[in-house]
Amino acid sequence: MKRITIVVAALVLAAAAFAAWGTAAPGGKVAALAGPTAAPKKPAKPKLPALPSDVKKRKKWLIGVKCDFAPFGFIDVRGNNDGYDVQVARRFATLAFGSKKKVDFTCVTTPSRIPTLMSRRVDIIVSTLTWTQARSEQIDFSIPYYSATGRLLVPNSSAVRIGSLGGKTIVTTRGAIYATWTSNCFKNSTLLQVDSPALAVAAVKDGRADTFMFDDAFLLGVATQDRDLRLTGDKFLNVPWGIGIRKGDTATARWVNAALRYMKKKDEFVKILKANAPARLVGDFLDNVPRPKNNFAYPVGKDVASICP
Amino acid sequence: MTLVASFDWNFIWEHIPDFWTGLKATLKVAAIGIGGSLAIGIVLGAARAHRIPVLNWVAAVYVEVIRNTPILVQIFFIAGGLTQIPGHPIRLEPFTIAWLSVMIWGGAYNTENFRAGFEAVPWRYREAGLALGFSRIATFANVTLPIGARIALPSSINTYVSVLKNTSLLTAIGFAELTDTAYSLESQSFKPSEVYLALGATYLLVVWTLSALVRLVERRLAIPEAR
Amino acid sequence: MxxxxxxxxxxxxxxxxxxTLRIAAYAVVGSTVIGVLLGTLLTIRFRPLQALIRLYVEVWRGLPILVTIFLVYFALPTAPVIHHRFGAIAGAAIGLILWGSAQVAEATRGAVQSIPTEQHEAAAALGFGWIGRHKSVILPQALRRLLPPLVSLLANIIQNTTIASLIGVTELLATGQRSIERLQLTPPGDSHAFAIYAALLAAFFCISFPLTRLAIYLERRLVSL
Known part of the structure; x- marks a missing residue:
């Protein structure tokens, strides 16, 4: 009996120690550690509207970002968040609090990002969020901060094109605009939905799907990297991305939009793009970022996901 | 109270066909997984109980590896790891991955269930069978199997229910079973309470029905002297 | 390397x-505390209470853990009564606690009922009330019987923490997957998926195997006592 008591005590102690260690461990929260920053330090602070009161009180942003979507939101070799979206979020921390560390990141997936925002776990989501009519009824969008185009990734030997998708299996990420578009417009195709873009690439490589329909920036990176895969010439669903904000959270919307307008005026998005896209691909994407003379608009009133080619 | 008021019954009603499609896939995979794990359990359980050389050790390693690793990692290993074996990639159909992974998992647990069941069959029963002139295989088929399988029934039923529940993890590789269908539906409709309460109710209905059914069978099959 | x-x-x-260890620690402590409490209450002969706890046990044992975690993480926050926002780690831990406590409650009920009635009567004769009787006499004995299933539960919970990766927790499985993705998308583009998934299996085996052996050892000791 005594020995058993000792075993119990040891187990409880071990559990408690793990719990305490976990809470104290730096790895528990994705800390905003050193990472390449694209945005230069501006000596003069821009005039921005007042921060939302809870963000101001907390003295840092809580932002949902992708962790599986290079080069927008991913985990770098040292285990830190990085990418285009992450650096936009870090720029918000600098603009709000003067330090790029004043932000805690939460990893979100395509299907979990809107629920994560709506349940108040984060202040905003900067997570490759394409504007759609259905989403804009659930949450508010900031002004656009990127514009993506849909492309098809296929094996080199494949003859699949946008016009010949009947009977084929199309893979994309769950909750992506391409999933809705496929179920609306390609009723003769099979739709396979997975939780991360990498799993979708694997599905094409392993023959479980004929093509991966997705954002150009991600696919171009894959196609240049992988000698067995290529992009078809088709381009579709050119719709800008916005930052997701809870419905009616006007204070946050006002601040975020002012910050984005400021970054656009200073042409900061190009610098962030250059810091994240491979040098030889930057040229292809210069038109995808907001610039002083490069404006985007959401297709408000049009349900793009049900307009078929 | 607003939860009740804003609950959209119509939405669930409209999407019953989607749930039904997903449920059919779940039941199909579960049926193959349960059948397969029954076969694995009998064969490897017998090998363990009768100490058949080589097969006994292979079965022991199989059981320990599967029972001490998460099934979700096993699923990813089969779906994404085997395809990347340097030199000899193994590529499987999604449906094959689905039933194979739940079957391998259930088979390991069932091997243990049946081993315990067969070992609980009194030695004198088998001696009697052999004395009657039955061969070793015939003794197993006519004596050890019917009695041992009944002893193993309660624990193997738990394994079958777990196999059914584990099919939900196939969501992770995008296999369109019940949970995957619901998850995709939610990601486009943004109605988490409707979708997941309906999903939970469907699982409880299936799991409780399955449990009740097998309990019925169990009662009919129970060993008379244990009654 | x-x-x-x-x-x-x-x-x-x-x-x-x-x-992974953090979620497992929360889940094990929570499941044990809630499970032992519910399991002990389940032995009281008071029908409405028994029915209520039975329902709790059957629901959370009947649902796949993934579905429970989806309910907790995605559906629960839409209920207006929930003002506190919890993160993905807490969501996963709560889901595992609901499942684990149902398992522990069932095991506790069995353990408490296996203590002979004479023990209850003797303790009552010594002047202990219901709470004192259970705290000082019944539960310490029941706990001995409960230990093997609790150790097995710990192994099971550690394995099931991987489900947290599906709601975005960067636990062990998720860190492996993020590594595979990073390796696949950066030159030379070899994902090493086979090696990383195999290493994950090995890592979980190294944690879980000693625990399941310990559970078997404790079970045998119990029988021989």
């Missing part, structure tokens, strides 16, 4: 394993 493996191992052990 090859060049690619060093940062991967570092990331998986520092971030992934620590999150």
């Amino acid at each position: 090859p060049d690619w493996a060093d940062p991967v191992a570092h990331y998986m052990l520092h971030q992934g394993l620590s999150a």
Whole structure:
């Protein structure tokens, strides 16, 4: 009996120690550690509207970002968040609090990002969020901060094109605009939905799907990297991305939009793009970022996901 | 109270066909997984109980590896790891991955269930069978199997229910079973309470029905002297 | 170790394993406390209470853990009564606690009922009330019988923490997957998926195997006592 008591005590102690260690461990929260920053330090602070009161009180942003979507939101070799979206979020921390560390990141997936925002776990989501009519009824969008185009990734030997998708299996990420578009417009195709873009690439490589329909920036990176895969010439669903904000959270919307307008005026998005896209691909994407003379608009009133080619 | 008021019954009603499609896939995979794990359990359980050389050790390693690793990692290993074996990639159909992974998992647990069941069959029963002139295989088929399988029934039923529940993890590789269908539906409709309460109710209905059914069978099959 | 493996191992052990153990620790402590309490209450002969606890046990044992975690993480926050926002780690831990406590409650009921009635009567004769009787006499004895299933539960919970990766927790499995993705998308583009998934299986085996052996050992000791 005594020995058993000792075993119990040891187990409880071990559990408690793990719990305490976990809470104290730096790895528990994705800390905003050193990472390449694209945005230069501006000596003069821009005039921005007042921060939302809870963000101001907390003295840092809580932002949902992708962790599986290079080069927008991913985990770098040292285990830190990085990418285009992450650096936009870090720029918000600098603009709000003067330090790029004043932000805690939460990893979100395509299907979990809107629920994560709506349940108040984060202040905003900067997570490759394409504007759609259905989403804009659930949450508010900031002004656009990127514009993506849909492309098809296929094996080199494949003859699949946008016009010949009947009977084929199309893979994309769950909750992506391409999933809705496929179920609306390609009723003769099979739709396979997975939780991360990498799993979708694997599905094409392993023959479980004929093509991966997705954002150009991600696919171009894959196609240049992988000698067995290529992009078809088709381009579709050119719709800008916005930052997701809870419905009616006007204070946050006002601040975020002012910050984005400021970054656009200073042409900061190009610098962030250059810091994240491979040098030889930057040229292809210069038109995808907001610039002083490069404006985007959401297709408000049009349900793009049900307009078929 | 607003939860009740804003609950959209119509939405669930409209999407019953989607749930039904997903449920059919779940039941199909579960049926193959349960059948397969029954076969694995009998064969490897017998090998363990009768100490058949080589097969006994292979079965022991199989059981320990599967029972001490998460099934979700096993699923990813089969779906994404085997395809990347340097030199000899193994590529499987999604449906094959689905039933194979739940079957391998259930088979390991069932091997243990049946081993315990067969070992609980009194030695004198088998001696009697052999004395009657039955061969070793015939003794197993006519004596050890019917009695041992009944002893193993309660624990193997738990394994079958777990196999059914584990099919939900196939969501992770995008296999369109019940949970995957619901998850995709939610990601486009943004109605988490409707979708997941309906999903939970469907699982409880299936799991409780399955449990009740097998309990019925169990009662009919129970060993008379244990009654 | 090859060049690619060093940062991967570092990331998986520092971030992934620590999150895995953290969720497991919350889940084990929570499941044990709630489960022992509910299991003890289940032995009281008061029908409405028994029915209520039975329902709790049957629901959370009947649902796949993934579905429970989806309910907790995605559906629960839409209920207006929930004002507190909890993160993905807490969501996963709560889901595991609901499942684990149902298992423990069932095991506790069995353990408490296996204590002979004479023990209850003797304790009552000594002047103990219901709470004192259970705290000082019945539960310490029942706990001995409960120990093997609790150790098995710990092994099971550690394995099931991987489900947290599906709601975005960067636990051990997720850190492995993020590493595979990073390796696949950066030159030379080899994902090493086979090696990383195999390492994940090995890591979980090393944690779980000693625990399941310990459970078997404790079970045998119990029988021989």
